[in-house]
Amino acid sequence: MDNLDRGIIDLLRQNARASYGDIGVEVGLSASAVKRRVDRLVADKVIRGFTVQVDPNVDGMQTEAYVELFCRGTVAPDELRRILQGVPEVVDAGTVTGSADAIVRIRSRDIPSLEAALEKVRIAPNVDHTRSAIILSKLVNRSGD
């Protein structure tokens, strides 16, 4: 993992379908050398995969919300993880600093299904209450979804 690898990854991030030859011109390597490095990065699991960014409006998962979770007493992270993983609409979740115990990112087709997902999260034991912020419009999206 040196600067060459980082350069290759940066280029792939911009266009994962770029040819090895083109990448090689940018970073100063031959196509074969680039391919060897990319293969190694994939084998080493540094590169998890190549994917495509799709307009979320098209695949019909456009309703998203941040949900703060407030728990009673002690929180068992492992149990929380188990519960949250059981809700497919949960895209992302983590324990956080601040007054909330965890922040959960939920994505669903529409408001009713968002509410249903939220209900499933609330079932988790020790969850005292939640506070949701529904996303009105996306300002930036560099996370690939």
Place this chain on the structure above:
Amino acid sequence: MDNLDRGIIDLLRQNARASYGDIGVEVGLSASAVKRRVDRLVADKVIRGFTVQVDPNVDGMQTEAYVELFCRGTVAPDELRRILQGVPEVVDAGTVTGSADAIVRIRSRDIPSLEAALEKVRIAPNVDHTRSAIILSKLVNRSGD
């Protein structure tokens, strides 16, 4: 946008570097027909781009935070977008319901660089104050990063 397109997108989501021929075998089209459809999907902005999923631990971007933005007076979403897009650490941002005006997801190498990124966000005009929640540990991660 029909079932063929959806099939192609599903396959590209799994492997954006798959050859058109291989995709064609899966969805029952010739390589040329697949390329035509992919080109059209890209032209129509249904496909926003091809990218690579990198292990965040490896490229040293493991410090993440949710930042609530509170603005003074009226918020110009376009200007907010322009400012936020200028901060590379901003992974995700959107205007939201609730007391905050926007929620910004920031990812950086460590706490000092997180603070620096936060500073850049605060520069935005009309930003009154911010409230950050730093992620302590990830509970769920289905967003591919």
Place this chain on the structure above:
DNA sequence: GATGCCGCGGTCGAGATTGTCCATCAGGCC
């Protein structure tokens, strides 16, 4: 019904790309 247009898919071929093999080279070590 005949006609032309349009969208969509297949086939073909030149040219580019990929993937593999091999020779080479630099650096570390004995």
Place this chain on the structure above:
DNA sequence: GGCCTGATGGACAATCTCGACCGCGGCATC
């Protein structure tokens, strides 16, 4: 020096890309 290891560039065949061209079916028009 001699040897090993890891990485690179070059060469080559296999594969893929991508545009040109053709045919087919649906549809509106005459």
